[in-house]
Amino acid sequence: MKATLVMGTACILAAVLPFVGSEYVLSFTVQLYVFVALAYSWNLIGGYAGYTHFGQVAFFGVGAYTGALMMDAGFHWLVAAAAAGLSGALLALPLGGAMLRVKGPFFAIGMFGMARVCESFALGFDNITQGGTGIYLLPVSDLKPLYFTLAAIALGLVLLTWRLDNSRLGLQLLAIREDETAADALGVRTTRLKIGAFVVSAIAPGAVGSLYATYLSFIDPMTAFAPMTELTTIAMVLLGGMGTVFGPLIGVLAMSVVNELLWSRFPEIYLAIVGVVILFVVLWMPRGIVSFLAHRQWSWVPVARGSLRRLASRPRIAARPKEAH
Amino acid sequence: MSAQEMEMVAPAATREAGRGAGTGILSVQGIGKRFGGLVALNDVSLEVERGSVTGVIGPNGSGKSTLFNIIAGTLRPDRGRVFLNGRDTTRASPAEICRGGVGRTFQISRLFGEMTVLENLVAIAHGASDPEAVERALELLDFLEVAHLRDKWGSELSYGQRKLVEIARALMLRPTVMLLDEPFAGINPRLQNRIVDHLEVLRRRGLTLFFIDHEMRIVLEICHTVHVLAQGEVIASGPADAVRTDPKVKEAYF
């Protein structure tokens, strides 16, 4: 109930903002939506399924280039974004099939390398990507539709995560995180679940990459595959709480403030500070803010995975006759 | 026993498949396994009758864990075959074996720590809606008298509570056979007896129980058939009383 109220207010705020907000507020919220989309996508595979993902920026960058090249060829930015989302999924499917067969460290290394390889391809195949010069696009005249598209993707991912968190699918992903061998031995279809989660987690970064390129009317390898994007996203999810519904949102809000204060002025210090934030959370608050609060059991913190408990607390119809199986 | 409790395990007949080799619901035929130069199992064969309680005992290093893991699909034998429910499962993955109607517990608790007890059970249900899965999980927790643990985190439970919850979790899939990996190791006799009572109820409902343990007392007390393993070979098989007095067993075990 409380959560619905908060979400509702946020949605109304987001809807009104482009008509009243200043240029600065708009650019801040666009950043915010991009990171909400990235953080919730990362949360699916990194938070729920527990696979440390150091290469999400590969999908963001590939999406940005796919979209930019399509817009360059004359397609509408919305079509380009859809194609970019698809490109993320198409790239993730074989990668996931290969790298999720083995456990944590391999996946982390593989995806980390993947992002760097994509970057070197973007630099190296300069007859397609213009190399380090980057691709310049015609600026979009009205940014409002772009703004709403990003807002819709961000909201969609929050709702998707909320649905997942309250379903058995979410529990099965968590079971993979907790003990994949046991989950598999107990009949959970771990392989297709984690590959599925990985592919789904690659769609939004691809689409958002393209939309971000539209927003900047420009893309180059440095922007598309920036380590800053990767690190900030991970820090957001970790800080807020991995594998929770509202953790990434809280992490995005908290880190966006740090980002806004430091990134434009002191980029080197900013990244080092993000590193320190990650270290701090890992050492002293590994479950993140949301779970930290949840374990305190303060009444205003929404309970995670509430629907099962509500089902369980329902008065049971005792010895109800059932049909045979 | 109410109608509701009756269906906790699927009627054996519905799961029965025709082309079985061997006479039992679980049939182990000529299994051999080496680790490097070490012979863990050497030509082990045994049959588990449907609806029976069968135990494998043996001193440490006798190969009983290896045997268990081969049956459960986590190890591949070098030779020999395993049939479960009449299906050749020698090369099947643990997941396939599990979905074929075999539940299992783990020697060292493998509950999902950052999930509640209820979630531990519901997570592995399949082929049922969420409300049905919750309903069944609650029934099983009631049955094993651990309903009060419903909302505890897996990592919060005591050693004995974990054993009970693991049995409940294994029952979520309505297995016809339960494989129990040292269910009585390291828990107090009172809890041992409680688990024995529950297993006995399950057996009466048609569940076949197969376990390995080195708790001689319990094994001889509740098993119809006992197989004694020593140095990778079955040195004695039969009813508990016969095995107890077998001189070969006395020599190897006591």
Added chain:
Amino acid sequence: MPVLELLIAGILLGGLYALMACGLNLVFGVMRVINFAHGDLIAVGALTTVSIVAGYNLPFAVAIVVVPLLAAAIGLAMQVLVIRRIADGPMIMSLLATFALSTIIVNVSILIWGGGYRGLPGVLGGSFRFLGQDIALSRMVSFLVAMAATLGVWWFLQNTRFGRAIRSVSQAPELATINGISIDAVRNVTFALGAAMAGLAGVLLAPTFASDPQLGARFGIKCFAVIIVGGMGSYPGAMLAALLLGVIEVFSGYVMGQVIGSAILFLIMLTVLLVRPRGLLGLGVRA
């Protein structure tokens, strides 16, 4: 195709990779932690060497002695302050922690040295003829020192009491003590040793390659490729794979150009993950 020339170049490069990757693999074997900051220790080593030799006009030999000690100190600090506290927890935490450490080292390096490339022109300059080929002196010296260090550490692992303790821990990390050597001591020494090897690799690549704070990511990926192909936790596997991948990289760079050439090791790594995740001589992935 100048086969012999490329082969020699590949082996010389592979020797450096062996030193880098063996350090990383040693740490993984004992701690079961992938150190994402390993490449950045290499970068710190290279940049410090540039400062020592070009900035303070000291001989290159000074760097060979001082830099590994510095790297070992940094490594030990990482281990004692961070890694030790989470090494036995979930894998995801140690991955995130070393990833964060990597970021911190890179960005502190940028503050110290700036973001640009730095070279060491003239150090170990000149070349000599070997098997009818002109070989740069700097590459040959780097190769020889790297192989000597790599084989020296291997000898240490095989023939000393402490070395055997390290090997025992990497075969059975759940042990508490070995011959009265505590597991903590083994872990600390291993981490420092791995870091020192990274530092030395940095020293050795400074005369040949341009150094910058981002160098860690480029060489880090190659280290990962080497230990995956060679087998996680296997010291001889990493040595073998390093030479193999050095040769493959040089040949593929010659045949397919720089872009594909730089990605080829990664593609080989992916293939090995798919076909034989244990690598050539590896422990495999433990559940």
